[in-house]
Amino acid sequence: MNMKETISELQTRSVVVGKRQIFVAEKGTGHPVLMLHGGGPGASGLSNYSRNIDALADRFRVLVVDMPGYGKSSKGVNRDDPFGDLASTMLALLDVLGIKSAHIIGNSLGGACGLRMALEAPSRVSGLILMGPGGVNTTRSLPTPGLKLLLDYYNGDGPSLEKITHFIRDYLVYDGSQVSDAMIEERYRSSIDPEVVKQPPLRRPPSLGAAIRMDFTRDHRLKTCQVPTLVLWGTEDLVNRPSGGATLLKRMPNCDLYLFAKTGHWVQWERADQFNAISTSFLAVNTPKA
Secondary structure (H helix, E strand, C coil): CCCCCCCCCCEEEEEEECCEEEEEEEECCCCEEEEECCCCCCCCHHHHCCCCHHHHHCCCEEEEECCCCCCCCCCCCCCCCHHHHHHHHHHHHHHHCCCCCEEEEEECHHHHHHHHHHHHCHHHEEEEEEECCCCCCCCCCCCCHHHHHHHCCCCCCCCCHHHHHHHHHHHHCCCHHHCCHHHHHHHHHHHCCHHHHHCCCCCCCCCHHHHHHCCHHHCHHHHHCCCCEEEEEECCCCCCCCHHHHHHHHHCCCEEEEEECCCCCCHHHHCHHHHHHHHHHHHHHCCCCC
């Protein structure tokens, strides 16, 4: 697979949201689409969505952020309620940007953030796309091997190039040979930012109460959330179990589910052409009329 990894004509800036600085990259015009990246070591918005931004920007105003704790944004996330902290910050970002409602696309941790946004403020989310989202059945079964590696990355001997290579090539994607050494090096350098090492954004919940708050299947609002939702999941996801897709399909009243064969945790990157086509179609149908 030799797909385009560069994005043209991006506008970037840092936006003050409360006491935080949030890095935002923007391209295109139309109804806003807020893209939220995953929570793996060294993650960032642009690296997560390098194969999707140009395609979506043909139709929408695409906003790609570094969530708190990652990339060029302020570090530190509330460990007692990380999904809530991220969601409130992203909703506040929309306020600062003067956006009343937006489509949300979220991968893994970003999916958990997007889903929490839809539960907290459904009128602000016009359409929701979740790729292997976190927070589904997490207190009802043991963590997957991939999730254990992610949560323990900063433990023990601390971060290392060997650790992150093992996680990305063996657990993040179905075919690790498709991931370049350059991408892994970039992720590793981001993961060892001293501010990140001091306060890693994603670790094991510090208490049972925090763990329960991070399991959406224990949130009664899931059954009444009317936000149009599309769940995309790789059948070979080794980080968040694909069975989570069926759980969301059963519990959410306006939810569609699409499973990708021979695909891991990074659907938007591994199956970029299909992802771009399906996402554009779903969001176009659910874009509010002017």
